[in-house]
Amino acid sequence: MSRIGGLGRRLYNGEVSIDFVGRKRLWYIISGVIVLICVLALGFRGLNLGIEFRGGASFTIPQATCSIEEARAVGEAESGSQVIVTQSASGSINVQTAPVSADQSSVIAGSLAKACGVAKEDIKAQVVGPSWGAEISKKALQGLLVFLLLVTIFLSIYFEWRMAVAALVALAHDLVITIGIYAVTGLEVTPATVIGLLTILGYSLYDTVVVFDKVKENTRGITGQSILTYNDAANLAVNQTLVRSINTSIVALLPVLAIIIVGAGFLGAGTLLDLAVALAVGMAAGAYSSIFIATPFLAQLKSRQPEMKALTGRVLARRKQGGASEASGTAVSGILTDTRVASGPRQQPRRQPRSRRSR
Amino acid sequence: MAPNSGSKPLRLIIALAAVIAGLAVWAFWPGTDHGIRLGLDLQGGTQVILQPKPITPGASITEDQLQQTVAIIRQRVDGLGVSEAEVTTQGSGDGAAIVVAVPGVSQDRLLSLVQRTALLDFRPVWGLYPPTSATAVPSESASASPSLSASPSLSASPSLSASPSGRALKLATSPSASASVSPTTSASASVSPTTSASVAATPAPVPAESAAPVQLVQSKDNSAAYQSQVAALDCTNPQNFAGGRPDDPVLWLGTCERDGTAKYNLQPAFIKGTNVTGATATLPQNGVGWVVSLTFDSEGAKALADASTQLTALPECGAQGANPCNAFAIVLDGVVVSAPRFNEPILGGQAEIQGNFTAQEAKDLASILKYGALPVTLEPVDITTVSPTVGSDQLRAGILAGLIGLTLVMIYLLIYYRVLGIIAVLSLVIAGVVTYLLFIVLSKSIGLTLTLAGVAGAIVAIGITADSFIVYFERIRDEIRDGRSLRVAADSGWVRARRTLLAADFVSILAAAVLYFLSVGSVRGFAFVLGMTTIIDVVVAFLFTHPLVVILGRSSWMQRGSRWTGLDPGRLGGASVLGTISGSRRRRGRTDGEGDGSADASATTQGEGSA
Numbered sequence: 001m002s003r004i005g006g007l008g009r010r011l012y013n014g015e016v017s018i019d020f021v022g023r024k025r026l027w028y029i030i031s032g033v034i035v036l037i038c039v040l041a042l043g044f045r046g047l048n049l050g051i052e053f054r055g056g057a058s059f060t061i062p063q064a065t066c067s068i069e070e071a072r073a074v075g076e077a078e079s080g081s082q083v084i085v086t087q088s089a090s091g092s093i094n095v096q097t098a099p100v101s102a103d104q105s106s107v108i109a110g111s112l113a114k115a116c117g118v119a120k121e122d123i124k125a126q127v128v129g130p131s132w133g134a135e136i137s138k139k140a141l142q143g144l145l146v147f148l149l150l151v152t153i154f155l156s157i158y159f160e161w162r163m164a165v166a167a168l169v170a171l172a173h174d175l176v177i178t179i180g181i182y183a184v185t186g187l188e189v190t191p192a193t194v195i196g197l198l199t200i201l202g203y204s205l206y207d208t209v210v211v212f213d214k215v216k217e218n219t220r221g222i223t224g225q226s227i228l229t230y231n232d233a234a235n236l237a238v239n240q241t242l243v244r245s246i247n248t249s250i251v252a253l254l255p256v257l258a259i260i261i262v263g264a265g266f267l268g269a270g271t272l273l274d275l276a277v278a279l280a281v282g283m284a285a286g287a288y289s290s291i292f293i294a295t296p297f298l299a300q301l302k303s304r305q306p307e308m309k310a311l312t313g314r315v316l317a318r319r320k321q322g323g324a325s326e327a328s329g330t331a332v333s334g335i336l337t338d339t340r341v342a343s344g345p346r347q348q349p350r351r352q353p354r355s356r357r358s359r
Numbered sequence: 360m361a362p363n364s365g366s367k368p369l370r371l372i373i374a375l376a377a378v379i380a381g382l383a384v385w386a387f388w389p390g391t392d393h394g395i396r397l398g399l400d401l402q403g404g405t406q407v408i409l410q411p412k413p414i415t416p417g418a419s420i421t422e423d424q425l426q427q428t429v430a431i432i433r434q435r436v437d438g439l440g441v442s443e444a445e446v447t448t449q450g451s452g453d454g455a456a457i458v459v460a461v462p463g464v465s466q467d468r469l470l471s472l473v474q475r476t477a478l479l480d481f482r483p484v485w486g487l488y489p490p491t492s493a494t495a496v497p498s499e500s501a502s503a504s505p506s507l508s509a510s511p512s513l514s515a516s517p518s519l520s521a522s523p524s525g526r527a528l529k530l531a532t533s534p535s536a537s538a539s540v541s542p543t544t545s546a547s548a549s550v551s552p553t554t555s556a557s558v559a560a561t562p563a564p565v566p567a568e569s570a571a572p573v574q575l576v577q578s579k580d581n582s583a584a585y586q587s588q589v590a591a592l593d594c595t596n597p598q599n600f601a602g603g604r605p606d607d608p609v610l611w612l613g614t615c616e617r618d619g620t621a622k623y624n625l626q627p628a629f630i631k632g633t634n635v636t637g638a639t640a641t642l643p644q645n646g647v648g649w650v651v652s653l654t655f656d657s658e659g660a661k662a663l664a665d666a667s668t669q670l671t672a673l674p675e676c677g678a679q680g681a682n683p684c685n686a687f688a689i690v691l692d693g694v695v696v697s698a699p700r701f702n703e704p705i706l707g708g709q710a711e712i713q714g715n716f717t718a719q720e721a722k723d724l725a726s727i728l729k730y731g732a733l734p735v736t737l738e739p740v741d742i743t744t745v746s747p748t749v750g751s752d753q754l755r756a757g758i759l760a761g762l763i764g765l766t767l768v769m770i771y772l773l774i775y776y777r778v779l780g781i782i783a784v785l786s787l788v789i790a791g792v793v794t795y796l797l798f799i800v801l802s803k804s805i806g807l808t809l810t811l812a813g814v815a816g817a818i819v820a821i822g823i824t825a826d827s828f829i830v831y832f833e834r835i836r837d838e839i840r841d842g843r844s845l846r847v848a849a850d851s852g853w854v855r856a857r858r859t860l861l862a863a864d865f866v867s868i869l870a871a872a873v874l875y876f877l878s879v880g881s882v883r884g885f886a887f888v889l890g891m892t893t894i895i896d897v898v899v900a901f902l903f904t905h906p907l908v909v910i911l912g913r914s915s916w917m918q919r920g921s922r923w924t925g926l927d928p929g930r931l932g933g934a935s936v937l938g939t940i941s942g943s944r945r946r947r948g949r950t951d952g953e954g955d956g957s958a959d960a961s962a963t964t965q966g967e968g969s970a
Contacts, residue, residue: 052741062749102739106467109744122746125466129740135410135454136878143877150869158862195812195885199819202870202889206823206863210830213859244833251771251829252822255764259818262760272757275815 011239018242021235024296031173031293038180045183050190051128053137055099059112060124064093066116071095074115078108102127140194147201155205159212162301167208170294174204174285181281188274196278203252203279204286207245208294214241215295223307226314234299238291249287256280368906375902379793386799395795396802398810398884401754403747404462405469411455411735424735425455432473436461445808449883457737460808466744473737479632479728480608482625483666484686484698485581487676490594490615490622575606575693576613586624589613594622606693617694625688625695629666634659638728640721649721651712653728660708668704676700691727757814764818765791768825776832782911783828786904790824793895812885820892823867827900830863831856835908849912853905860900867893 010016020027051058057079064071068085071093075083081098088094095112105127113120148168155164178200182189214237222233256279263273302308387393399406411420411428425448433446436459444461461469576592578585594600594615606612608628615622637654655663666687676684676698688698699712712724745753769787773780794817801807834856838848871890875883 060749062746102466102470102742105742109466121465122748123744124746124749125742125744127739127742129410129738131410131740135456135740139450139454139878140882143873146877147870147873150873151866154865154869191882192812192815195815195882198870198874198882199816199885199889202867203823205866205870206826209863209866210859213862217855240837241833244829247771247775247829247833248822248826251768251825252819254767254771255761255818255821258764258767259760259815262756262763272753272760272811272815275812279819 011242017235017239019235020238020291021231021296021299024300027292027296031289035173035176035180038176038183041180041183045186047179047183047189048186050188050193051096051126052191053134053189055128055131057097057100057105057108057125057127059095059097059105059109060092061095061112061116061118062092062122062124064091064116064118066093068093070115071112074111075108078111079104099129100127136191136194140198143198144201151205155209159216163212163216163298166294166298166301167205167212169297170208170286170289171201171204173289173293174200174282177285178278178282182278187277190274192272192274193278196275196282199275199279200282200286203283204289207248207286207290210244210248211238211241211290211295212298214238215298223311226311226318229312229315230302230308231299231312232315234295234302238295242291245287245291249283252283253280256283368909371902371906375789375898378898378902379789379796382793382796382800386796386803391803393799394802395798396806396808397750397754398808398813399460399462399743399750400745400811401750401757401809401814402462403745403750404460405464405466405742405744406458406460407466407469407473407739407743408741409457409459409473409737410740411457412738413735420455420735425457428735428737429457432457432459436469436472445806456740463747466742470739470742473739479635479689479691480606480628481630481663481666482608482612482628482688482690483670483683484623484676484688485611485626485683486589486624487684487686487698488590488622488624490619577607577610578613579610581611581624581626585611585613589622589624592622594619600694606690612690612693614690614694616698617691617696621695621698623688623695623698624682625690626683628690629662629687630655630659632728634662635728638725640716640718640725642718648714649716649718650714651716651721651725651728653710653712655708655710657708663708663710664704664706667701667706671701671704689724689728696727697724753811754814757811757818761814761818761821764821768821772825772828778911779828779832779835779908782904782907783825783832785907786828786899787821787825789903790892790895790899793899794820794892797891797895807887808884809888810884812882813888816885816888817892820889820896824892824896824899827860827864827896828904830859831900831904831908834859845912849905849909853908857901857905860897864893864897 011018059075061071064087066074068087072083072085072095075085075095075097079097079100083098084096086094093116095108097108100108105125109123109125110120113123148171152164152168155167175197178197181187182193187193215234218233218237218240219230222228222230228236256276259272259276260280263276303312409432411425413420429446429448436444436446445459447458449456449458459469459473576585576588578588592599592613592615597619600615600617600619606614608631610627612625613623614625634655635653636656636659637652639652640649641652642649670683670685670687673683673685676686686698686700688695690696697712697714699714716724765787769780769784772783772787776783798807798809802809831853834852835845835848836852838852839845843851868890871886871893874886875890878886
């Protein structure tokens with residue numbers, strides 16, 4: 001703990017600085033590879049959609065005394081179609097059939113109950129019409145678009161449009177990775193998964209807003225000096241909020257992990273577990289992207305601005321003069337509360353040329 | 360910040376305590392329900408999501424039709440006597456869905472209840488009585504009561520009656536009635552007064568019915584036992600005219616007028632709703648008010664011809680206790696919708712119900728007659744049945760996961776933030792208590808139900824709530840690193856953290872609101888809980904966490920910066936002498952957020968590397 005505390009101090013002061021912004025090419029490549037894998041998996045494997053989306057019936061038999069084969073035989077005989085039978089750790093058997101009518105589902109449930117030695121009332125049954133899945137998908141997509149529109153407006157007003165764009169890029173990154181994980185692993189996509197995805201919308205942006213707020217604070221009046229480029233100030237902001245980001249991610253993931261453990265251990269697959277898996281992946285991706293994607297991308301967008309280009313020019317010219325800044329650094333820095341730009345083990349300025357090259 | 364927070368923090372905490380006390384009183388007010396309403400996935404039961412489809416393809420569904428459908432379904436579901444049944448609409452127009460959730464009822468029963476077209480039948484009236492319960496008095500004396508004969512609903516006026524309710528009706532041959540159908544006697548047995556009288560003479564046991572809370576009064580015959588049951592029926596009790604309980608058309612039926620204004624003893628049905636081929640509300644050119652035109656299929660036309668021929672000869676209903684009498688009742692789901700009198704035999708299979716209807720009343724009646732009350736067809740698109748055992752298992756697992764998650768978060772916060780961690784844990788506990796109380800209150804007031812998705816939302820909210828404290832505490836630490844005293848940092852850090860919190864929480868609430876209004880099913884429950892807990896998070900941070908940190912910041916122990924405070928300046932990087940730093944430095948610190956502290960900062964942090 002005390003090490004993290006010390007790390008927090010050194011990060012805050014800039015003694016220890018991880019060059020998040022400067023090494024953006026590396027982060028982009030890492031993310032690019034992951035996103036590419038996800039997109040490929042989506043394209044080739046596709047998603048394993050639950051019956052809520054493709055229509056069908058699902059019967060969960062708790063404490064079933066029958067074997068998977070027996071359940072399959074009964075299910076196929078009664079539904080007249082191929083069925084998918086799975087057994088969970090807790091001993092319950094799940095039978096999924098093609099879409100059936102309500103009357104048929106009642107018959108199937110009755111037969112399964114008889115074959116597996118449970119009361120018909122104990123069987124958890126769900127029957128979904130084929131058009132309904134399309135309906136809820138449409139609704140979820142509508143919700144997504146409306147939310148994105150509103151949040152873009154909000155971020156553009158609260159910050160500026162570049163920050164809104166960067167936040168949305170990070171969000172898209174998180175969503176693609178989360179959905180991609182489902183394609184890669186073949187986990188079933190249920191409405192609970194959709195809930196998880198939609199939560200990540202809020203969570204990923206929440207995370208990015210916290211970091212961007214610090215960036216905004218650090219870069220206020222940045223053009224009025226010539227010690228730090230925008231990249232430096234943004235990078236310092238990421239470093240300064242790093243401890244918070246780590247703590248937040250741990251604290252947010254702890255309950256989600258608790259759901260996964262309890263869900264997997266006691267319940268088998270279900271709403272809670274589906275939700276928690278999506279959340280765990282999305283939160284991890286969200287924490288990563290707010291640091292490694294959103295801020296570097298923002299810095300990239302910002303440095304296209306003429307005044308930021310001018311600033312970078314001034315700063316570099318100044319740094320070429322060598323020790324000049326060493327003497328007067330603390331006196332002229334009017335922007336940062338404690339940048340320690342002039343003394344101490346300072347890494348950002350040294351990194352800066354490389355980041356310039358990488359652009 | 361610091362200057363005006365002299366006595367404020369305590370006041371804020373007291374305000375929060377008052378709010379919590381108020382919620383607690385509301386939640387636990389004696390005589391009300393103190394539980395949280397659980398969704399079906401947590402207590403077991405059946406949920407059906409129905410998609411309304413217009414009866415004529417291509418048409419669209421109006422808001423009126425939707426509301427009418429919901430009202431009819433609710434009536435039927437309420438007839439089950441399950442207290443926590445829920446019928447709600449989600450969305451509107453063609454994308455609308457009706458969600459019916461009934462705890463403890465099997466899939467088969469609920470589906471048959473919701474999906475069936477309402478049971479409509481036409482029954483000859485045997486007796487008409489005042490609505491009140493007449494204990495142990497035979498029907499004759501009840502029907503002779505003067506109050507009834509004065510009742511406007513079935514007065515003997517030959518023309519349109521003056522009943523404001525529009526339910527005084529007469530059935531007349533429509534102008535286009537053809538005479539092609541001749542009366543036959545074969546089908547008349549069930550409506551013939553002699554038949555019913557002879558049946559009445561044979562005592563038969565009242566059919567044993569299952570112990571539903573509200574029971575229809577039905578019998579195989581017009582026995583004395585049945586008659587006393589009818590007499591005991593209290594039609595002023597809303598339960599008895601709520602409807603929703605389909606009657607058996609081959610049995611006698613004692614029931615109420617739909618608005619509870621009259622009581623009927625009805626003979627077995629002579630026409631079923633399925634015999635009605637068409638019903639329209641029309642305004643005749645020479646007429647005074649709206650009428651409902653009816654057409655029947657051949658079977659219905661024949662039965663109507665027989666019944667009307669026989670009934671026309673009978674005396675007026677109500678007056679002098681005529682049994683049987685000249686009227687028939689249109690019975691929908693067990694209650695009388697309308698009881699017109701026959702003016703003359705109707706032989707053509709086309710009839711017209713007259714009465715001084717308003718346009719709306721005529722349309723409603725026509726719609727009931729035509730569609731068996733449902734103005735749309737309902738397609739069940741999602742049926743979920745959860746057994747009570749699975750439900751309680753899921754609830755237990757959800758609570759367990761929540762407790763484990765909460766404990767882990769608390770342990771982490773305590774280890775990392777020490778004394779501040781205690782404040783964070785207290786804040787989490789308070790947020791939890793407020794959430795719990797709000798759930799009870801909202802269960803009571805707006806019928807909020809907690810579903811598994813909602814439980815998941817609450818668990819996820821633990822992390823998001825804790826994050827608010829983390830953002831704040833990290834800000835305080837930043838301020839202390841910048842050389843400010845804890846006393847000052849508690850406020851100046853708050854000013855900065857507050858802005859971040861509000862912006863970030865706004866995004867969360869926005870997401871929750873959009874999800875809530877645009878989605879269907881379980882997503883809504885999740886969104887509601889997430890939005891609610893985010894707001895609670897903001898309230899607790901403003902009214903509890905910040906004031907408490909400010910108060911603690913004034914204590915000399917915290918200001919000395921012991922390592923157990925979690926704010927040890929040495930460890931954080933500020934100088935440990937900062938607690939007793941000069942007044943000029945402190946003033947500078949108060950002018951918090953505008954990037955002013957840069958000049959002094961590098962000096963104070965230089966070389967404080969001891970961790």
